[in-house]
Amino acid sequence: MSQGSNFVDYVKICCRSGHGGAGSAxxxxxxxxxxxxxxxxxxxxxxxxxVKGNAQLWTMLHLKYRKHVIAGDGDSGGSSLRSGKTGRDEILEVPLGTTVKNAETGEIIFEITEDGETRILTPGGRGGQGNWHFKTxxxxxxxxxxxxxxxxxxxxILELKILADVGLVGFPNAGKSTLLSVVSAAKPEIADYAFTTIVPNLxxxxxxxxxxFVMADIPGIIEGASQGKGLGFRFLRHIERNSVLLFMVPADTNRSIKEEYxxxxxxxxxxxxxxxxxPRVLAVTKSDMLDDELMTEMKKELPTDxxxxxxxxxxxxxxxxxxDLLWKEITK
Known part of the structure; x- marks a missing residue:
């Protein structure tokens, strides 16, 4: 199974909490x-x-086929003031960076950003009071x-936004996957056509x-991505959580470096x-094809900010x- 089919960053789940048990008379x-x-x-x-955060998870593949999550019902109270047993809780473990929304209204209920963080998504019904409460x-x-x-x-809706220290931003074929494969143990698919990276590689x-530090190669932006064109919104959201953005523009771009940036x-x-x-950093990639004179000329045209x-x-x-440059920006 390829990484593409293993990476799940969006699931829609019906959650049903348990009924409270009846009090005893x-x-x-x-x-x-x-x-x-x-x-x-x-x-x-x-x-x-x-919902519970788990730092060992990078995807929601384990939740993909769980369309209905049903917690247990509480037991009825008994004699001698015995309380009924609490219903079984259902715990959904999710990667850090998961946003939980109401599917009908789209309202954000909460976000999970820490390992072990637990939030009640659908609270169970309260148990009924036994008759001893009503004695007067x-x-x-x-x-x-x-x-x-x-x-x-x-x-x-559970939606994942990748938590990474550095997010790679660039058009398809800017050399993002190649950089990631060189600086880390990641093995992204690399080919010279748009949208090779259809899931974020970490x-x-x-x-x-x-x-x-963690680096995320986010799928190539194309003009119009912000309107949902191409792979659009689904992948731009992963960049939201990165602390530093590394813009990558190839030296052989048809436009000027500044224009593409x-x-x-x-x-x-x-x-x-x-x-x-x-914080942003700009890397001009594929610069092994430039001689010193050409590089000096190009430096004059780079954005200064x-x-x-x-x-x-x-x-x-x-x-x-x-x-070094990235570490300096991350730890500022």
Missing amino acids: HLHRDILTSKGGPDGGDGGRGGHVI STQQTPRYSQPGEEGKEDWN GIVAYRGGKS QILLHELKEYNPEMLHK VPSIFISSVAQKNINELK
């Missing part, structure tokens, strides 16, 4: 007591549907109790002194203006210098 009876008072216990709460000075032996509360059922980049910037701005506040570097993944040119 039992009256105390034993050999010595023929007309005892109320001793009916409370019903157990219905099971919750819970005038009503000594209440023969009624509360029924349990109904559970809830709703459709929710790589751990080793840095000096045993440090490391501005187009990429425009797409991000149209999609989400807040992304322009992220962003740190830039000429690299070649194939020739391993300036790769360590690029890592």
Whole structure:
């Protein structure tokens, strides 16, 4: 199975929490007591549907075929003030960076960003109170109790936004996958046509002194991606969570480096203006084909508001210098 079919970043699930158990209306009876008072216990709460962050997960493949998640019902209360058993909770483990939305309204309910973070998505129904709660000075032996509360059922969308330190931004064939394969152990598919990368590839980049950072190769942007053209929105959202954006423009581009950089910037701005506040680095790729004179000329035309570097993944040119530059931006 290829990585493409293993990477699932969107699931729609029907979540049903458990019903609360009914309270008991039992009256105390034993050999010595023929007309005892109320001793009916409370019903157990219905099971919750819970979402939990798991740093070991990178995809929601394990949830792809779980269309219905049903938590257990609470048990009824018993005699001698015995409470009913709580219903079984259903726990959905998700990768960090998962946004949970209501499927009907599109409203964001919460986001999971930390390992072990747990949030109740669909709360279980409360258990009914037993009859001993209703004893008063005038009503000594209440023969009624509360029924349990109904559970809830709703459709929710779980959507993953990759959490990475560096996001690679560039048109198809800018050399993003090649860079990732050189600086990390990731094995992205590499070919010279648009949309080779149809899912985000993640790589751990080793840095000096045993440090490391996560780099994500996000599918190539094309003009109009912010309007949903091409692979559009589905992949632009992965860039939202990156702390540093590495813009990659090939040295053999038909446009000027500055022009191509501005187009990429425009797409991000149209999609989400807040992304322009992220630190940015510009790498001119495939620069092994440039001689020193040509490189000097090109440097004069580079945008001045962003740190830039000429690299070649194939020739391993300036790769360590690029890592230094990125680390400096990540740890600012």
